[in-house]
Amino acid sequence: MLRSLAVVATIANVTPAFAGGVDELPKSIQDELYSKDMMDPMQPLAESAYRDWKPKKGPPWTIGYASSYAGNTWRADVMKRLQEEIIPKWKKLGLIKDVIITQSNLNDSTQIQQMRQLVDQGVDAIIVCCSNPTSLNQTVEYAHQRDVPVFSAVGYLTSPYAVNTSANFVVGGSMLGEWMAKQINGKGNVLVVEGIPGASASDSQNVGVLKALAKYPDIKVVGQVAGMWTDQVAQSEIQKWLATNPGDLNGIIIQSASELGALRALQQSGRDMVPFSIGGEIGALCYWRNNKDFISQAIHAWPPGDDFEFGWNVMMRTLEGQGPKIQSILTKPQTMTYDQLEKAVPADCSEDSDGWYNVGAQNWASKDYLDQFFLRPADPEAFKAN
DSSP states (O other): OHHHHHHHHHHHHOOOOOOHHHHTSOHHHHHHHSOGGGSOTTSOOSBOTTTTOOOSSOSSEEEEEEESOOOSHHHHHHHHHIIIIIHHHHHHTTOEEEEEEEEOTTOHHHHHHHHHHHHHHTOSEEEEESOOTTTTHHHHHHHHHTTOOEEEESBOOOOTTEEEEEEOHHHHHHHHHHHHHHHTTTOEEEEEEESSTTSHHHHHHHHHHHHHHTTOTTEEEEEEEEOTTOHHHHHHHHHHHHHHOOSOOOEEEEOSSOHHHHHHHHHHHOSOOOOBOOOSBHHHHHHHHHSTTSOSOEEESOOHHHHHHHHHHHHHHHHTTOOBSBSEEEEOOEEEOHHHHHHHSOTTOOTTOOOBOOOOHHHHSOHHHHHTTBSSOOOGGGOOOO
């Protein structure tokens, strides 16, 4: 929490100097997603090191996926999309040969070792997810020196040799905070549940939440716990907090994938149900479908399959020599109304479901949208090696 508060202060008082990469983007994108007062100051925004880069050989390429964690429903949905859709599709296109997958279980040293091994094995690119923003930097440089670009999906690495893709999580966190403020009419006690402290996606989102809530003097953040983006962990942490804090609680802001944990913790606590934020977990969305007046909207900050495919598509474009303009390619979280929920989640849904709703890769970061971030944009699926 101290890091988040410090970053809030930095955003409020310092105007970061943006490099040329941002200036090359359409003004509408600059205004909505690269605004200086809604940007984590650690987010890398310089020109990409891969603007004029080409791979050492043509396709089919071998990709390394250095996953940092496999223990939650979000990562399971990523793996499902990768193995069932992405790999078969790009193999059929003749553009990839293989994907080598490693798991480090939140151990930075293990992930570093695995990434170096992937480089030494001869992969053509590495994609990581949701990792510590600084701990991998020397390894990213090691890869770059051997002509292996590293792509960070769903969060950023601060290395100048990484290409980052995600939603702007400060914007997403601010959306959560503003939604909660309206949900409780600008007054009350709120519990904030982070993801994995130290991971850029978690920290940036938390920054946005606290920044938004700080505008409401009658809202008090009465607690902050780490749900680790895992329902079981979030449920345990919220239950412990509820047991030791018997005072009034008016709402919970929680990062996906932990909203099912919040639902179960509240149900088992014996307390009245209070509004909590919902992302894409089907079980929590189902609870809302069965209780129409529970909340006003869901906020999809990172639909897992779509978000990973976003990073994958940026990686493939870079391998094809399209030239990313900027280090961090950002998109915006999406909201869902109850009417949209009714169409997306069937009436016979299960509140115990740990599946995910994805908004669709073309809705999250379409080909036309991504074209705007590349110097030589083209349909990546139509690529033919010279």
